Amino acid sequence: MRGGLSKTLAVLSAAGLLAVSACGNSDDSGSNGGGASANKDVTVFTWWADGGEKAGLDGMVSVFNTECKDYKFVNSAVAGGAGSNAKQVLANDLQAGKPPSTFQAHAGAELSDYINAGQVDDISDLYKEFGLDKAFPQNLIDNLTVDGKIYSIPANVHRANMVWTNPAVMKKANLDPATGPASVDAWIADMDKLKAAGVKTPLAISKGFAQEMVLEVVLLAELGPDKFTGLWKGEGWDGAEVKAALDKYKKLLSYTNVDREAIDWPDALQYLNKGQAAYFVMGDWVAAQQLANKVADTAYTYWPAPGTAGNFQYLSDSFTLPTNGADPDGAKCWLKVTGSADGQKAFNTKKGSIPARSDAVPADYPKYQQSAMADWKKDKIVPSCAHGAACTLGQNNDILSALSQFSGSQDVAKLQSALGTATKPS
Template sequence: MITRRRMFAIPAAVAAAGSLAACGGGSGGSGGGGGGDNSVEVFTWWAQGSEKAGLDALVEVFDEQHPDVEFVNGAVAGGAGSAAKDMLQSRLQAGDPPDTFQAHAGAELTDYIDAAQIQDVSDLFDEFGLRDVFPETLVEQLTADGAIYSIPSNIHRSNVVWGNSKVLSDAGIDTASAPGSLDDFLAQLEELKSAGVTPLSVATTWTQVNLLEAILMAELGADSYNGLFDGSFGWDSSEVTTVLEKFSTMMEMTNTDRDGLDWPDATQQVIDGNAAYNVMGDWAVAAFEQAEKKLGDDYVAFELPGKEKIFGFLADSFTLPEGAPHPEGAKAWLETIASPEGQLAFNLAKGSIPARTDVDTAEFGEYAQTAITSFAEDAICSSIAHGAATSVSWLNGISDATSQFTTGATDLAGYQQALTDLAEQNQA
């Protein structure tokens, strides 16, 4: 259940399918608003690269299922939705909502719920028969005060390490097996640095927060990591200090142009052999596959190693805003993203796992099968960078503190204090 603790974790039973990565496009124009009386403006941040391919695949299914409804593409570019969320909030506050908008399932929704900006879609869950195909525990996690406010289209894993096999091998690193611990991974980064290779690619602030959360998961383990968000484990602990020290060490071994890049650029550095590793969600797999790279032969992929095997969880979902100008069009879109056909097409293109348990996974690739297994067997930790663990305002605070730290505007102690203060403010 979505609560003031802002926790979101779903059990292994939801494992269903997964693969590639994708985003915005399809029929209709770009930008906000527009469309006739029988239309739907779909607001997302799937505006480039593999994310656009996923949205395009979903729109094809939508056009087949609802040929009488015009799709209007409201995609706004910007990794993890940072730019899109700012624009969305401006529109919601101005009383100009899109017909439906993408949001990360989990604690991110609390801001919209508290502001009465999205509607209860429990009736649509019943109308579409979703209680029978989404595990009961997932439905419970989507519920706040007896209501359900979004319909998930997928499940992603955030804490994946992507590596260039040739770069690693040339540096003397055995790619036959993943490093056994976070310290082993750090030792590999040092080896790569000594070999004159950029050890780790990263991009703008949200990708740095994604790296931070992966280190937190690996170093703390699931119970302590999850405790950071319900107040049962302290951001001011010595264990978090160790995490921040390791985060700082990793950031020192990243590309110098990082702040001017977004995630596709950082991933491309690994694909091109200009960096050895990148820590990114599994939407990145599409970039490797589009470049005709083969898992094992050309690249490696494994969760950032730590105390236990962890699946860093996030899910994209769609809402029905209050005052949506075309509510029937929005309902048609929600029906498509919840359908077996929509979830199959979308997730095959985007690198994620369908939320439905009745989607045939036979078409999904080798990496996707590892994600399915991980989600079924490993501990679940909700993503910070992708709105599953924190509200939008809390994430914004973490992002600001992280940016100040990685640009040298604050020291490690000040960074940890800022994170501690944010937790206290948001857990009150």
């Protein structure tokens, strides 16, 4: 994320939010959606441009082309892990008063910037119209609801607190690739064994949000789910437990590739696939990426990050109805497909995520998704700050800036202070 989310983005985002009129599509579009609807183009803005992400998008587009024949899908994807570049482009478009028909955003706190400035319309009525109030689990609907209103339709649920492994590399140190260490301390001990066995880079990592994900799994493991969730509300950053966790995060960075500030997550994944690393912390979109790269199931294993088993750290990609967006009627058809059983199946079987709908059939999904669907039902649900469920864009921007500085300085005290400042309630 960090590449496109500088402090400039926070300013541009706010400016873009305020540049758009607060009048909703439902108020002024009419049955045909005005002049924008006349061209029938539905411009869908995402950051799904490559690999499994694009494959998932293509799957949903195929359903859209069948269910929404009166409209034409226009792909407005911008490449960049977790929207690092896309969010900058979107901010510029909004500042220019040119919102797309619909845009991708992480469900949760990340939407608050758009909601507070009246940039996205309330689509609660669409939940009833499309039957989503019955199809989605209540705990997810509760997480999506802001002051009694809902502003996006989730296409999926992802799990963030996952570690992907290379069994062949782990066996060099006589480590069991099928079972994750019970704690961060045990994980560090295993990395020492790998180093001793000649593995130069036990842990692969990339820039920006990938570093934040490693930080998050360490904090979740060391503090537990309740204190971890409280951090993103500005609670407890100055405690000794946090200091100890940050020391362990610093230790983990010492096992990583030296080019971590220069590569994105698909490149870091190649460290794993090429046998140059044993571990890679990343969300379950890796499953789709491995499928797209034609990596055999036997070439990797996966488990919840050490110390986080029993917790499902979630994020959700969702779509909005922008205020004064292009072709609102076509956008509503896209939103209907997004939440539909067929749309979610076509999307998630290729994306590596699981459907938001409760009526999905696990047998329809690949091996990883089946395990994730089972865990989603039984695990403690905790949010991801790195992917917008727990933090606003502005908060996350400051966190990413602090982590980038820490990657070079290794100053734990400065990082702890910066994280506390970044998450203070506004």
